[in-house]
Amino acid sequence: MPRKTDVEVIAFQQPWNSIARECTQTYGPAGVAYVEISPPQESIRGTQWWTSYQPVSYRLDSKLGTEEELAHMIEECSAAGVDIIADVVLNQTTGVGEDKELTGVAGTRYNPGTGSYPGFTGNEGQHPEGVNSHDFHDYNNGASISNYRDQDEVQQGRLGGMWDFDSSSAKVRDLQSDYLARLYRLGVRGFRMDAVKHIDAEDVKALKQAMAKKIEVPEQDIYWIQEVIGNAGEAKGIQPSNYFDTGTVTQFAFAGAMKSNVPGSLNALSGLRERLGDTKRNPYAIPTDKANVFVTNWDTERNGQALSYKDGAAFALANAFSLAYDYGTPRLISDYRFTDNDAGAPGATETSVPDVNFNEACATNDGPWNCEQRWTPTRGMIAFHNYVHGTAVDHWQEGADAAVIAFSRTGKGFIAMNGSDEEASVEFETSMPDGEYCNVYAVQDCSQTVRVRKGKVRTSVPARSAVALYAGATAKAHPSSPVAVDPSTPRQD
Template identity: 40%
Template sequence: MSHLRARTTVLVGALAVLAACSGPSEPAVTQTRDVGVQLFQWTWDAVATECTEALGPAGYAWVLTGPPQEHIVGEQWWTAYQPVSHRVESRLGTREQYAAMVETCHEAGVDVWADAVVNHMTGQDAPGTGWAGSPYAHYEYPGLYSEADFHHCGLTPNDDIALYQDAHQVQTCELVNLADLATGTAHVRATVVAYLEDLLSLGVDGFRIDAAKHMAPQDVAAIVAELPEGTGIAQEVIRGSGEPVTPEQYVGNGKVYEFAYGRELQGVLAGAPGRALELGTSSQVLPTDDAVVFVDNHDTERNGSTLSYADAEQYALANVLMLAGTYGTPAVYSGYAFSDRDAGPPQDADGRVLDASCREAGPRVDLADGDWVCQHRWTPIAGMVGWRNVVGDAPMVDAWSDGDAVAVGRGERGLVVVNLGDEPLDTTLSTSLPDGRYCDVLGLPVAAGEACPGAAIRVEDGSVAVVVPPLSAQAFHVAARP
């Protein structure tokens, strides 16, 4: 089974959006897309607009939406991760809006993946009514599940996970009181598969399996085996030091998020930036073909285990280095500003999330709570998505580092220079780029044939002089030549 449908290849000429600096005499360039983006808590209407206005033109291959199912009522972000039913009706939009969003994104060349919450239901002890009016109790969900469909592990006083060194607790006890589905039973599996098939009927291309670590690998395998060939799968399995449940146990089901990547990236940027491009070469992480990598996500930006938007330019440059490398399938994150880690996105008086707006997209330190950060639109990040599409599978070459500066080439197709320091970088580098002039694709695009909008370089006999301002990056590729 192919677990990453989002990797697509297109043939573009010199006038393509991602090669806006190219002259009309440039040859066609084959571009391969693999970069995803998580639009955290974006409404379906806003995702649709963003696919057309930004994601497709920038070259993103796939977008991860929030959980589509009905959830508990509340303002916090995590209410979306407490399912009440499998109705596609949430504070992010209706079933009709979701289907329309998928169609719009496909027209823009962007695949759609859904965040699938199938390990558990709610964590509410008192009965209640969900967003779309469905009644529920902690272990009773009319038409879906009843008491017998849940684990009651009996290993801890309150049935909650207490010891992550015990695999049985991790996979049969409750995660912070969330009613844990017995995914080893035929009824639960069939019900989960029916929900995922319903989303596929709306055009969804793949799934992020939320909390996959808390399901036995064979249970996930049994569910995935019932899905159509080519359904994309990416599993959330948080790597913990010395824990018996590991990401490696899940690779037979599809790709797995490698949490160690973002944690290690934060560490090396603080002390040895040159090592950033070596991440992924260790036996302590997943093989590249199995890994989804990220600088941060909605959990890690809240627990502080990785960099986040609050790190501004350093965060942007971390994304540049991720996209410059060859390890894993990269996923960019895009959320909203917060000071309370439980705070939900901007909502109206009825609790419906307001459509995201990206009026000001770039590293900023003056963000107010609820402002949409729009990291996926930041010039260095969006520009690197297009750069990565052009360099494709070209190998890393001409790697160089000196203090806070890092440079790397990708075969004869591209070169990236990153300056994490507080002083300008003025140096001469070796490069495998063919001789000639190149535009910095992290600058603003211009019409074909015009001068570069920002920095430009000239490659002569495998050598190039670069001047990179502090806390910034420049990137050049063969499809962006004046």
């Protein structure tokens, strides 16, 4: 059984020391391949989470930890079999503000009025002066983006009033590829490229080439996940297909499909892979090998366009679908409770986020951290995903209720999902071999098993829950667990 494949978890706004321990305790044993960290570079001060998206220098000294702690986390995670993906913010720096010296979280000075950011310097002493107003676009006298049908405006205008790097400049490219190369040399093995649709695809290509040259790794071997939205109402030049050459692309339409159809109309997810992935059919499609697939991220859980932890059991069910189905690279999130959209991580100050002891934070399902990485269905479905990797979806079936579906992964896995509010008695066919298997969605100690007899599964699926089986999880072969259900798991209601 493969220990890991391609599963990614966003450790949103979590300190490096906390992530390091969670790699050993949870991510590694659970079979997570990558943990995506929030931006590691120095940013503006403030308690809000979005301060991480307003960088002021290339110092690896952020609210989440120091460069030393970052390096230590990368080492610890790597030893646990988990690679780190860094969130990288290259489109913009801070909002344009008053002509006044301010300091970032690590003490670097900048002036948001004049556009002076002396902390953006090269790795080898080049560009010692940092960047100034000439290194930013000056589109339409510094106007903010308003017309998303105009490619130049989206890519050269200011995003919400923030200074927009001139990505076509040789100096900016040298600085930015230096930063990426430095992260790579520290051991970072993936890059989540923030706001890439706001950077011209040709500039993105040139940047990746420059990075590849510096680290002497072929471009196609450098893992980039690019944030592109794929809104059909926007300019052609900012659509996902423009960025396929430089890596995978975020598939927001998958999150939209989850929001629309989970839990009540799971049957409408039939053929989703073709609808979202077949570029011959849909000009905004993202082929499976280019699609980064998620139920939510930190933006969509705040703008109402996706399910989130607030949806409890339905959210767990949607995450299970993303891991059981065969489309794209799955990306989960580990986040915290919020009512105020701006609120930073629990206990965040202007300059730091306090260390989290996940053993304590995840001992209940109503604490300030949601602990999705520890939920029993998350662990079970990651193992399922890794086990069935490379097989196709077959035996797609629908129950009498539109909220009940089942499908198999050829010869290796079976899932029946019930999004309705009533328990469902089901009988489905499967391509799995006959036998008795652990229901890994419901329990992690194999205390619940389901039989496949003559190619059929006859069972009952609780409301807003699932029965998930894979051929590697039998009473004999299943790894032991001291608990049936992790205490952080949301209730099934």
